[in-house]
Amino acid sequence: MDQTRRRRGSTLEEAIVEAAWDELREAGYAKATMNNIARRAGTSKHVLYRRWKNQPELFLAALKRFAATADVPDTGDVRDDLVALLGRIRQVFDLLPGDLISGLITDSRNDAVLFDEVRTYVMGEGVHDVTRVILRRAADRGQIEPGLPAARILRLPIDLLRNEYLMSRGPLPAETVTEIIDDIVMPLLRPAARR
Amino acid sequence: MDQTRRRRGSTLEEAIVEAAWDELREAGYAKATMNNIARRAGTSKHVLYRRWKNQPELFLAALKRFAATADVPDTGDVRDDLVALLGRIRQVFDLLPGDLISGLITDSRNDAVLFDEVRTYVMGEGVHDVTRVILRRAADRGQIEPGLPAARILRLPIDLLRNEYLMSRGPLPAETVTEIIDDIVMPLLRPAARR
DNA sequence: GACGATAAGGAACCGTTGGGTCCTTACATG
DNA sequence: CATGTAAGGACCCAACGGTTCCTTATCGTC
Numbered sequence: 001m002d003q004t005r006r007r008r009g010s011t012l013e014e015a016i017v018e019a020a021w022d023e024l025r026e027a028g029y030a031k032a033t034m035n036n037i038a039r040r041a042g043t044s045k046h047v048l049y050r051r052w053k054n055q056p057e058l059f060l061a062a063l064k065r066f067a068a069t070a071d072v073p074d075t076g077d078v079r080d081d082l083v084a085l086l087g088r089i090r091q092v093f094d095l096l097p098g099d100l101i102s103g104l105i106t107d108s109r110n111d112a113v114l115f116d117e118v119r120t121y122v123m124g125e126g127v128h129d130v131t132r133v134i135l136r137r138a139a140d141r142g143q144i145e146p147g148l149p150a151a152r153i154l155r156l157p158i159d160l161l162r163n164e165y166l167m168s169r170g171p172l173p174a175e176t177v178t179e180i181i182d183d184i185v186m187p188l189l190r191p192a193a194r195r
Numbered sequence: 196m197d198q199t200r201r202r203r204g205s206t207l208e209e210a211i212v213e214a215a216w217d218e219l220r221e222a223g224y225a226k227a228t229m230n231n232i233a234r235r236a237g238t239s240k241h242v243l244y245r246r247w248k249n250q251p252e253l254f255l256a257a258l259k260r261f262a263a264t265a266d267v268p269d270t271g272d273v274r275d276d277l278v279a280l281l282g283r284i285r286q287v288f289d290l291l292p293g294d295l296i297s298g299l300i301t302d303s304r305n306d307a308v309l310f311d312e313v314r315t316y317v318m319g320e321g322v323h324d325v326t327r328v329i330l331r332r333a334a335d336r337g338q339i340e341p342g343l344p345a346a347r348i349l350r351l352p353i354d355l356l357r358n359e360y361l362m363s364r365g366p367l368p369a370e371t372v373t374e375i376i377d378d379i380v381m382p383l384l385r386p387a388a389r390r
Numbered sequence: 391g392a393c394g395a396t397a398a399g400g401a402a403c404c405g406t407t408g409g410g411t412c413c414t415t416a417c418a419t420g
Numbered sequence: 421c422a423t424g425t426a427a428g429g430a431c432c433c434a435a436c437g438g439t440t441c442c443t444t445a446t447c448g449t450c
Contacts, residue, residue, distance in 0.1 A: 006397090006446065007398080008397070008446070009397095028305070029301070030302065034436080043398070043400090044398075047399080049437095054437080055436095102301040105297045106298045109294045115364055150374075160354070167300075179347055180347070183345050183348060188382055201417065201426090201427055202427080203416095207426095207427080228408085230406095238428070240409075240410085241427075242426085245427090249408080
């Protein structure tokens with residue numbers, strides 16, 4: 001940009017990641033190109049490939065940088081906490097290029113290391129930590145059975161929302177969140193309760 | 196193949212779809228090329244593009260042709276029926292090129308018509324009809340509450356299995372099926388029952 | 391303050407791929 | 421047997437990911 005000022009290190013790196021994100025937002029995963037990203041960042045492909053060994057790797061970096069993890073809601077009620085959590089994730093999904101997640105999953109499938117990174121970030125432990133905190137609090141309050149539920153139940157809320165997101169085009173309706181929580185998750189958390 | 200015999204119509208079409216499937220199986224979604232498919236089928240790209248307007252369209256045709264829908268298990272018990280159903284689907288998943296489904300989802304995202312076709316086939320009504328029959332029978336036998344459960348619960352078994360498949364590389368372990376059914380689905384079907 | 395290693399800028403290049411054109415020739419139909 | 425349709429096949433094109441090479445600015449070190 002500034003003709004005679006040559007950026008280096010993390011300054012340059014951030015500019016590139018930001019450019020990648022802009023390109024992803026505007027063109028989508030499928031049509032985003034390394035050339036465009038380089039041009040946007042005011043640099044050359046050379047520099048991109050020095051830092052990331054291929055396109056998906058850079059795209060993942062961009063995703064990591066811009067889709068921050070949500071903090072833990074604390075309303076005093078499990079159900080409301082879960083609704084709030086999924087609500088926020090739904091909003092994040094809305095900001096994502098529609099084909100980013102599925103594209104990343106597809107393209108990282110022949111690279112075990114990258115796939116695991118994608119997996120960890122998009123659907124791995126980190127994401128479910130928040131749910132774990134919510135459920136532990138609920139157990140402490142006596143709203144659900146003591147102790148944590150089975151791993152699969154813990155993952156359920158986010159798995160179901162992500163599933164819904166991957167299987168649809170365009171933004172998710174708000175009811176999706178409440179349906180998932182009220183029809184599926186809550187009945188599993190209150191074992192022999194109402195209804 | 197046969198030098199002087201020129202195939203036409205459905206004969207040729209089937210040969211192409213079969214070639215596409217072979218190519219998909221051997222190269223995977225990401226690396227399968229139209230050129231290779233044409234060569235395998237002993238024809239030219241010209242002929243492919245006369246029938247399918249682009250690559251994903253042909254790939255979807257190949258998927259439709261080779262991944263037949265399972266028939267309805269009938270063991271006399273809901274739980275066993277569901278386990279059998281998911282078990283079969285799991286086997287089908289094993290035969291699929293690992294990146295086919297997610298690739299199709301990614302690439303069809305900018306074509307509403309195609310996406311809907313993928314959606315209908317991969318995750319649409321047709322797939323859940325089998326579950327519906329199983330549950331209706333169970334309700335008739337009095338094993339679960341009368342009437343069909345909420346749409347979301349009905350879709351749950353297959354949604355969860357597909358989710359597991361999309362989010363992992365390599366074949367799914369058999370326990371996945373029983374865990375999904377026993378930890379999640381069954382407790383939701385027997386409302387105020389055991390545990 | 392001078393110097394050398396490092397890395398940025400920039401352009402050109404390569405191989406592959408999806409998609410398309412054009413011409414020749416086989417075949418099914420009337 | 422004549423004719424329209426479509427298969428076969430070669431060739432072309434633009435775009436893209438990835439690579440290479442050369443020039444030049446910047447940073448750390450002496």
